[in-house]
Amino acid sequence: MATSAGSGVEVRSLEAKKGKGLYAKTHFKKEETILTEAPLVCAQFSWNELYKYEACEFCLRSLETAEEMSRRLTNNPSLVLPHPECCEVDSSVHTCCPHCQVKYxxxxxxxxxxxxxxxxxxxxASRDDSKHPLAMLQEAWRNIHYPPETASIMLLAKMVAMVRQNPDPSAVLQKFSQFVQTTVNENEQIAHKLLGKEFQTQLELLQGLAREALYHDDVQQWFTPEGFRSIFALIGTNGQGIGSSSISTWVKNCEKLSQGEKEKEEMDKFIDEMYEELDKEAGAFLNCDGSGLFELQSTCNHSCTPNAEINFLHGDHTLTLMALKDIEPDEEICISYLDECSLERSRHSRQNILRENYLFNCSCQLCLEQADEPDETSEEEMSEGDEEDEEEG
Structure with missing residues (x-):
């Protein structure tokens, strides 16, 4: 069964996988945009917010100028970025909620x-009150989900609020029901890594705090023990990471400048040195990171050799799906659920990550081709290689 999703793609039910897939209806060339999509809901990661990454509460657009952000992340208050006109942050149009001062x-x-x-x-006025139920919920979440975060408890909070505020709660519930909510894959005997017995106490704590802060009759099913586990699994398995950075936008715009060869070399050197300092001080935490639930993106299945990739080119929560290679009509559009480093790891390592986070065993072409490889993680392979080197020495 196919569901129309726009002029170039459609969602199809996959009986063999008991799920959905996104398919091309037309030809897409390499590097062509397949679709753009805003999320149903998104939220900044709690630790990211705590560490003063200022982002729009609604769309996650960075609220710091590139210079402000780079000064904070390099711990260099005197850093001056050339070409300030390449920064797109306009603080003159920033605003906030008149009641709680949340920024937009x-x-x-x-x-x-x-x-x-x-x-x-x-x-x-209770926004800074650590005893407010929502503040206690976020604090409990941070205590069990340290950086790098992959989900946000505020996604659940916003989902509940969307149901409560909508004149037709059932319509909103229907939207969320399309996302996978399984806590275990019974066929594969896989359970989500955050739902194991070792997290039982923390889950019960989160459930109690969430109930106190958010409970409503329209979503009472989400606050039973099994219902909470299901909604928890939903945000964990379906949440798509979102990254926005005024620095990266500034760099992208600087690259478009019409410059002489010497000027370009100097600019490239400045940017390289700045990124070295950013990496030294902030590591991988360079963006106003968060996660969101996207209707079409969530139907894209995983492949270890994907034909499409996700980017955030607009400086906010707007997702762009781009072709990594030519895609023919009726071809399934697949992305990688793994980051670039994880994709380079052994088949066994990739499978472990996918099982723990997404509850499936990958059967893409690459994994099938590597099926006869030993069941060793990349760390085990490296360890054995080191031992062999020592023996040879």
């Missing part, structure tokens, strides 16, 4: 947040 990049985002979920979640 523009009035349209503030209104959209208020209309969709923020009326329920607005903490008013």
């Amino acid at each position: 990049c523009r009035e349209a985002c503030r209104v959209a947040a208020w209309d969709r979920y923020h009326r329920v979640l607005c903490m008013g």
Whole structure:
């Protein structure tokens, strides 16, 4: 069965996989945009917010200028970036909720947040009160989910608020019901890594705090023990990472400048040295990171040799799906659920990550071709290689 998803793609039910897949309806050339999509809901990671990465509460657009962000992340308050005109942050249009002072990049985002979920979640003058139920929920989440984060408990909070604020709660519930909510894959005997017995106490704590902060009759099924595990698995397995950075936008715009060869060399050197300092001080945490639930992206299946990739080219939560190679009509569009480093690891390592986080064993062409490889993680392979080197020495 196919479901129309736009002029170039369609969602099809896959009986063999008991799921869905995104398929091309037309030819896409390499590097061509397949689709762009805004999320149903998104939220900044709790640790990211705690570490003062200022982002729009609605669309995650960075609220710091590139210079402000680079000064903070390099711990160099005197750093001056050339070509400030390449920074797209316009603080003159920033605004905030008049009740709780949560920040937005523009009035349209503030209104959209208020209309969709923020009326329920607005903490008013209690925003800085650590004993507020929502504050306690986020603190508990941070205590069990240290960086690098892969999900946000505020996704659940916003989902509940969206149901409560909508005149037709069932319509919103229907939207969320399309996402995978399975806590275990019974066929493969796989359970999500955050739902194991070792996390039982923490899950019960989160469930109790979430119930106190968010409970409503329209979503009572989400607050039973099994319902909470299911919704927890939903945000864990379906949440797509989102990254926005005023620095990366500034760099991208600088690269477009019309410059002489010497100027370009000097600019490239400055950017390289700045990134070295950023890496030294901030490591991988360079973006206003968060996660979101995307209707079409969530139907893209994984492949260890994907034909498409996800980018965030607009400086906010807007997702762009781009072709990595030519894609023919009726060909399935697949992305990688793994980052670039993880894709380079052994088949056994890749399978372990996918089983723990996404509850399936990968059967892509690459994994089938490597099926006869030994069941060793990349670390075990490296360890054995080191031992052999020592013996040879």
